[in-house]
Amino acid sequence: MLIDLHTHTRPLSWDSYLSPDDLVERSKQAGLDGICLSEHDYLWDPAEVIALGKRHNYLVMPAIEINTDDGHILVYGIDKYVYGMHRSGELAKHVNAASGAMVAAHPYRRQMPWYMDDERDYHDALVRASKNPAYQHCAALEKLNGRGTVKENAFSAALCDFMSMPGT
Structure with a gap:
């Protein structure tokens, strides 16, 4: 089963120009x-x-991308945003209480030097990135991001290997 764990829609996000219905239709066309x-x-x-899922006869699940002090974290299994979740340790407490999961989104951002x-x-950048405090709470790192370049996604994949963490 192939599921995109990290999507955005308009008008809720500047990271997308697709309506929820368009996102579902394009995802179906892409074979997801x-x-x-x-x-x-x-x-x-x-x-x-x-x-939305019923309208398209398609699997649609709720998630949230939380902006933390340590970067963006994709969260599955919680049903509300609670003040303090911008701190990854506090976020982890709520996610664990809900038996949810955390995945570090686009781990190359602010970690991979441009030059x-x-x-x-490169190795030093991997070492620095691996010390991100949020990652100790994450079940996985996002290995492939649709907006990431080949080089950025390769860094994320290398970070997964370096940290012996699963990648999405």
Whole structure:
């Protein structure tokens, strides 16, 4: 089963120009089996998520992308945003209480230098990135991001390997 765990829609996110219905139709055309609606700091009403899925006979699940002090974290399994979730440790407490899961979104951001002289620079960037405090709470790192370049996604994949963490 192939599910996009990180999607956005208009007008809820500047990261997308697609309406929810357009997102579902394009996801179906791309051969995906389902999607998670993961807007920034916003949880969809569960009834709207169910209605969208039924309207298209397609798997649509709720999620949220939370802006934390340590970067963006995709969260699955919570039903509300609580003040303090911008701190990854506090977020982890709420996610664990809900038996949910956290995935670090686009881990290359603010971690991968734009210019690296040699392999040592790359290795040093991986070491720095691996020390992100949020990652200790995450079940996985986002290995492939649709807006990431080949180089950025390669860094995320290398970080997964370096940290022995699963990638999405």
